[in-house]
Amino acid sequence: MAHLPGACNHHPDLPLDQAGWGWIPHPDPETWSRLSPTHPLHATEGDTTLHATTRCAHCVHACPA
Template sequence: MSRDVKEERCERCDCIIGLGCACSPDGSVSKAKPTPHTRQEWRRFPADTILISPTQYAHLPGACGHLTEELVTPPRWGWIPDPAAGLWDRLGISHPATATAGNTTRQAVRRCEDCQTAWSAT
């Protein structure tokens, strides 16, 4: 007797809900002080690589606790290994970032809030 299990992915971080997604279930931003996150060293992606999820979010390697390097694989993800200076800061609906590696059809139109916080702290 087999049972089909559908992986439900979070629209914000693209992690499987209940298996890695740490986002608030109601989508609200927590008013509590965020827990400090130590940026993890990733092996395949330099720290300035812009990772692009299937949900059009941009992430930075190791900058958020809800994304691991093992999840970032084509064809689900695309990335920009050597982004132009200032691309992260300009990124938005009016200035999408298009992947140059992995799944090159991926475009990011918004930044992960946790990654943005980590980027701003550097």
């Protein structure tokens, strides 16, 4: 599941590099809207074995796009 930084509270109170998460530091602006099972999002930093196929519902409501 993909999250937007600061858009929800579904993250541990640890730095990302210690929490076991993966992330993309500077994703393309269209990445969030394309995210789906057919267009998974693969982490490029942190745990790069992780990928997301869905968006967090809380983050969707916080996202202006």
